[in-house]
Amino acid sequence: MKILVCVTSVPDTTTRITFTDNNTKLNKAGVQFITGPYDDYALARAVELKEQSGATVTVLTVGEVDAEPVIRKCLAIGADDAIRVNADPADAYFVAGQIAAIAKENKYDLILMGRESIDYNGGQVHGIVAEMLGIPSISPVMKLDISGSTARMTREIEGGKEDLEANLPLVLGCQEPIAEWKIPNMRGIMSARTKPLKVVQPTGNDTLTTVASYELPAPRGAVKMIPADQAETLIQLLRTEAKVI
């Protein structure tokens, strides 16, 4: 079985986001970049499937050279090889076009992604890729088992979950608890250095969105503290002052 895992390089979840150049660029100073947390779940499940049934796992990112540390980490966690499409990931449609082009060439049985990136939160790359390939997409997937060419999955729905079955090939957007996040060990880190990382040039340059400028949320006003022994007054304030109940 051939598995492709698509990963993003995104600011660590604890980052306080700020912008530069008159609010037109992310301020990368001091920002630690990590693999998208949902992508980490996808990768962890792919590596488990490999351990269980001998799959090959390729990781793919569309990004500039500064995304490579994140890819090396994926190799250290257990992916066999990596592909970086050397391009600025300008928007979801562009990224999806790159992934679909590589998938058409290599015919993966399973394409695993995160449910959404944690920078642009689009939740759309899996759907667009699947549409381009003419195969089903399912997201967010919380459980995945493969037997033969059938995938059995659990997907989260509003207020619950559902179990599903489908035939490979599939594109899935993953989330917890599909697998436990994996941390690379020393042996993994050493072997990652010699695993193949192929850099390819992008095909086409279709983008459908551009960002004109960024903005930070306005700070909330000062918090109004209510003494614990007068907790009931909170309910009055929510009714008469905040007018939310």
Next chain:
Amino acid sequence: MSVLIFVELDEGKIKKSSQEAIFYGAKVAETMGTSATAVVAGQADQSELAAAGRFGATKVLHAADGKLNEPNGMAYASVVAAAAQQEGASVVVLAKSSLADAMAARLAGKLKAGLAANAIELPDLSDGFQVKTSIYTGKAFAYTNLTADTKILAIKKNTIETEETDATATVEAFSPALNDGDFGLKVTNTEKATGDVLLPEADLVVSAGRGLKGPENWGIVEDLAKALHAATACSKPVSDLDWRPHHEHVGQTGIKVSPNLYIAAGISGAIQHLAGVNSSKVIVVINKDPEAPFFKSADYGIVGDVFDVLPRLTKAVQAL
């Protein structure tokens, strides 16, 4: 030319978030000098369909094929794509939900449409097509230009305040050819909480964290939620520990909510938690530690023990 709105029903009624989408879509249509058309897939009551008019839709396309009764993002995307073609629509609006998100992504691929995945305001059409979107899980906003011919706007809850009239929409049967490839998934089992307020739809949310000490103590959280007709939510460790089901987990790696009121009890306010809740209109924090970071992001705060404070709040609500 019209603006299309994908409308979801829940237990036969237009979902509240879809009411908001219709109203939003009608506003966009007004600015564009055109009309708003809703699209509904699956079984639905004629009178409920006509009720889309109350929020500004002039027409409803109803795809009633029995195969569409089960929610199916891929098939619904095909239906909406066919509707967009029939109507010559260049803008599609939908309210974010697990179904709508999956559908929007497929639709973006089909129509080669620019998708604003978390629109939080009406678009600005004065120079091109620009919309404010939420990015970095609510930590920032982007003014995003949609440059493709077709645009999809997926709106977050509480993007616009709806108003109702007593207009009704005309309902037209819509029977696009269905594609077998869209029905390749077989649902073998569904578990869905019934009767409860759905978290992503809820106006009021009562959420609790590790400060509750264990799942056996959730009664006080549920009691307050019940008194307020609120949904319950929780922090990530609480769902990781299986104290609460996963679909209640809010935050950066969970559900993102933007209700009118978010009450956080025994939650410290880690940045990953805040990311998923900080667009709530009013935030109340109850924590025994006056230094808990959450107080800095709150509108109202109570330093106190949840086991004392929550039951007292419940009583106060019941007394209203």
